[in-house]
Structure formats: structure tokens, C-alpha cells
Amino acid sequence: MIAVAIDGPAGAGKSTIAKKAAEELGFIYVDTGAIYRATALACIENHVSLEETAAVEALLPQLDIRIIFFNGEQHILLNDKDVSEAIRTENVSMAASRVSAIPAVRKFLLALQRDFAQNADVIMDGRDIGTVVLPNAQVKIFLTASPEVRAKRRVLQLREKGEPADFDKILFDIVQRDYNDTNRKTAPLKAAETAITVDTSDMTLDEVVHTIVGIIKEQGL
Numbered sequence: 001m002i003a004v005a006i007d008g009p010a011g012a013g014k015s016t017i018a019k020k021a022a023e024e025l026g027f028i029y030v031d032t033g034a035i036y037r038a039t040a041l042a043c044i045e046n047h048v049s050l051e052e053t054a055a056v057e058a059l060l061p062q063l064d065i066r067i068i069f070f071n072g073e074q075h076i077l078l079n080d081k082d083v084s085e086a087i088r089t090e091n092v093s094m095a096a097s098r099v100s101a102i103p104a105v106r107k108f109l110l111a112l113q114r115d116f117a118q119n120a121d122v123i124m125d126g127r128d129i130g131t132v133v134l135p136n137a138q139v140k141i142f143l144t145a146s147p148e149v150r151a152k153r154r155v156l157q158l159r160e161k162g163e164p165a166d167f168d169k170i171l172f173d174i175v176q177r178d179y180n181d182t183n184r185k186t187a188p189l190k191a192a193e194t195a196i197t198v199d200t201s202d203m204t205l206d207e208v209v210h211t212i213v214g215i216i217k218e219q220g221l
């Protein structure tokens, strides 16, 4: 099996790019952020405070989180309910960043992620895929962009959906999430030793996809 790990900060374009590269290569694309988001959503819905690590941990055995593929699209099921849309709010984004700092949560979600790479060629994106989840991945990429560029892209995305978007607030949230994800003790966001860093600040989407597919093909995969 071939595994490609793509890590990087929030809003670097990992999911859009990984999805397109996977399509080109005929690999399965797995967005691991979605399962942290589903865990965060479960905490919110069950009124479990993210400050109370023990309460979050106690909730975990009640959660059945599944990734399924429907018409080639990844869907997330939380206790049999499709929460693919519900996990995409700014509120859940921030909660996911906080819940993902809890070691028990990371442990709980690890096997789910590894199982995918056992049975299919995958491109998996997240924060710790190259360092922790799939340390033996044949290709490791660290995808990044400046916080300002990432905030601008997010604003455009929200406006396209007709949703309100305040640049300053979004930039603030991005910087905050970067800080949380990079500074947590367990599996922090960082480039794996052998990762190739791609800074997408001045690249178009197509250029990034072309670069990533090129890196993967260069490995003879």
C-alpha cells in the first residue's frame, strides 16, 4: 500500500489539494481533521466543557465516529448521523483545535486513521500524519502558507457560500489555532524530518496540485 502524508496549518489548502491529487492518482483521500471536528461537535452537543479533560474522556466511549465514502465524497458519521456539514462552522473549528490537544482524544482516533492506510492507497491530511499516524508513509509533504493568505482564502470561501466573513476575526482565529496546534504537548503540528515543505502563498491551486502530484510520481509511486 502507498501512503502519502500531508500535514500543515489550518487553511493551507490541504483538503482541496489532497482531494484533487488523490483523484488524479486514484488514491483514497482521508481528511483526518473531520474526526477531530466530529469529536468537538459531540462535546458541544452534549454540553461537555472542553476545559474538563476527564469529562471529554468519559464521553469518548459513547462516540461512534465513522468515515464513509459516498459517490467518492468523504462523509463523517457521528453515532449514525451524517455531520459532514455541521462540523464546518468556525465554532467547531476552534473547539476541534482545543479538543485535539487532549491526549486521550488523539489515542482514541489513532486506530481509525491507521486502519485506512492498511487497506488502500491513501493521501491523508492532518497535523501529525507524517510524524505520528503514518510514520512509514512513502511521501511526506508539509503544506503551508502565510496566515494572511490563509485568512484571505477563508474569507473568499465563506463569501462564495454567502456567509458573513470578517477578515480580522478570521486571521485572529487562524493565528490562535496555529498556536494551539503547534504548542500542544501531544503530537504537535510540525513537519516530519523527511517532509518536503511546499509554501503555497504565491501559488495557484492548480500549481500546488501539479507540484504535489509531481513529488509523488518522482518517488516512482
Ligand code: DC
Pocket: 010, 011, 032, 033, 034, 036, 037, 093, 096, 097, 098, 100, 125, 126, 127, 128, 129, 177, 181
Ligand atoms: O484540518 P482541520 O482544520 O479540519 O482540523 C481541525 C482541528 O483538528 C485542527 O485545529 C487540529 C486538529 N487536527 C489534529 O490535531 N490532527 C490531525 N491529524 C487533524 C486535525
